[in-house]
Amino acid sequence: MKAAVFHLCFVATVAWAGAARLGAALSVEERAIVDWLAPRREEMTALLEQAVKIDSPSENIAGVRAMGARFATELEALGLTARWVDLPVESGRAGHLFAERKGARGKRVLMIGHLDTVLPGGKFVRNGDTARGSGVNDIKGGDVVLIYALKALQANGALADTQIIVAMTGDEESIGSPLELSRRSLLEVGKRSDVALAFEGGIPGEATVARRGSSSWQLEITAVTGHSSGVFSAALGSGAIYEAARILEGFHVELRKLPGLTANAGLMAGGAEASEDGFALNARGKTNIIPAKAIVKGDLRAVSPEQVKEAEAVMRGVVAQNRPRAQPVVTFEHRYPPMAADARHLGVLALYDAASRDLGLGAVVANDPAKRGAGDCAFVAPYCAVLDGLGPYGSGAHAERETVELNSLVAQATRTAVLLYRLTR
Numbered sequence: 001m002k003a004a005v006f007h008l009c010f011v012a013t014v015a016w017a018g019a020a021r022l023g024a025a026l027s028v029e030e031r032a033i034v035d036w037l038a039p040r041r042e043e044m045t046a047l048l049e050q051a052v053k054i055d056s057p058s059e060n061i062a063g064v065r066a067m068g069a070r071f072a073t074e075l076e077a078l079g080l081t082a083r084w085v086d087l088p089v090e091s092g093r094a095g096h097l098f099a100e101r102k103g104a105r106g107k108r109v110l111m112i113g114h115l116d117t118v119l120p121g122g123k124f125v126r127n128g129d130t131a132r133g134s135g136v137n138d139i140k141g142g143d144v145v146l147i148y149a150l151k152a153l154q155a156n157g158a159l160a161d162t163q164i165i166v167a168m169t170g171d172e173e174s175i176g177s178p179l180e181l182s183r184r185s186l187l188e189v190g191k192r193s194d195v196a197l198a199f200e201g202g203i204p205g206e207a208t209v210a211r212r213g214s215s216s217w218q219l220e221i222t223a224v225t226g227h228s229s230g231v232f233s234a235a236l237g238s239g240a241i242y243e244a245a246r247i248l249e250g251f252h253v254e255l256r257k258l259p260g261l262t263a264n265a266g267l268m269a270g271g272a273e274a275s276e277d278g279f280a281l282n283a284r285g286k287t288n289i290i291p292a293k294a295i296v297k298g299d300l301r302a303v304s305p306e307q308v309k310e311a312e313a314v315m316r317g318v319v320a321q322n323r324p325r326a327q328p329v330v331t332f333e334h335r336y337p338p339m340a341a342d343a344r345h346l347g348v349l350a351l352y353d354a355a356s357r358d359l360g361l362g363a364v365v366a367n368d369p370a371k372r373g374a375g376d377c378a379f380v381a382p383y384c385a386v387l388d389g390l391g392p393y394g395s396g397a398h399a400e401r402e403t404v405e406l407n408s409l410v411a412q413a414t415r416t417a418v419l420l421y422r423l424t425r
């Protein structure tokens with residue numbers, strides 16, 4: 001069924017010239033932009049293949065830099081000035097690509113992609129109308145859509161005097177620490193833009209005006225230890241593992257009352273001793289010793305900044321009801337902020353929806369934030385009207401079998417190009 005939708009989209013895009021009704025709402029300039037993009041599927045696929053063959057998981061500094069250099073060449077050819085922003089070596093991340101053209105016409109637009117992937121890759125497998133490889137959909141396909149929307153305007157003289165910044169971070173999938181430093185440049189360009197368009201993978205008929213944030217939490221419990229025969233007593237209490245179980249059950253009951261929020265308990269260890277070692281937790285103990293230590297690590301995804309605070313308060317409340325002889329402490333680390341749907345974002349969605357309808361490509365509505373992971377666009381949401389999910393359609397992002405529907409490259413670039421044209425008049 002999905003394939004049928006893409007096929008129709010593509011046919012509608014290339015066939016608009018023969019259908020006066022579809023083109024009626026487009027200006028002459030917009031028709032020229034659409035015409036320029038219509039036959040570009042193979043050209044876009046070729047750039048995508050080159051990009052996917054540059055292996056660039058977040059930790060691969062050389063790969064992410066090479067990806068940045070490749071896209072910088074494309075953007076400079078369009079008259080944008082590219083610059084590389086290094087991150088400190090200690091961050092373990094390569095840095096970011098920014099490219100900018102200065103002008104005063106219409107809205108100041110920020111276009112957001114990224115250079116890194118979750119999984120290593122370097123292989124691109126084409127199979128008819130689809131392709132498979134690490135990053136084909138998240139987000140190298142989206143980067144290609146971004147670049148071709150700009151190319152279509154440039155080819156038709158429509159970039160003149162526009163103010164456009166392209167931001168492609170090198171650590172979107174695994175942000176470099178400290179966060180304040182790794183997102184400083186993105187915030188800076190967000191503050192001097194009006195609208196931010198982000199090119200994470202698209203969903204047919206939908207775009208993103210709200211994303212959940214991403215935080216992590218850690219629970220550490222220390223308890224009185226002793227011979228197991230004394231467990232449950234007033235003197236020895238019940239140990240760190242029972243206390244962890246109590247708290248987790250409390251989180252499970254209370255946090256599920258917050259609409260749209262999820263909190264995963266992802267990793268746990270408890271015993272006479274428990275310690276952390278990177279992504280691992282180690283525990284030692286015996287069944288006849290009351291456990292002195294327990295550690296639990298988890299994540300938290302909330303729909304709004306207010307909900308993050310509410311969840312934190314709920315969790316601290318559960319933790320505070322500790323049983324005798326156990327001392328639990330919960331700590332939080334907030335990574336991606338949530339982006340709540342508001343009138344500014346819905347305004348850009350309305351323009352995008354109108355562009356899609358005018359193209360004969362159907363309506364576009366807001367998707368459910370629960371379907372989306374966290375994203376870079378949330379950092380600039382306080383300053384810009386944001387629309388995300390403008391990349392191509394596909395499946396299996398962050399998984400071995402990530403695929404992209406190649407026809408959707410053209411359809412999505414066409415929607416973005418018309419939106420960009422209208423924003424910058």
Ligand SMILES: [Zn+2]
Pocket residue numbers: 114138139172200
């Ligand atoms: Zn992504």
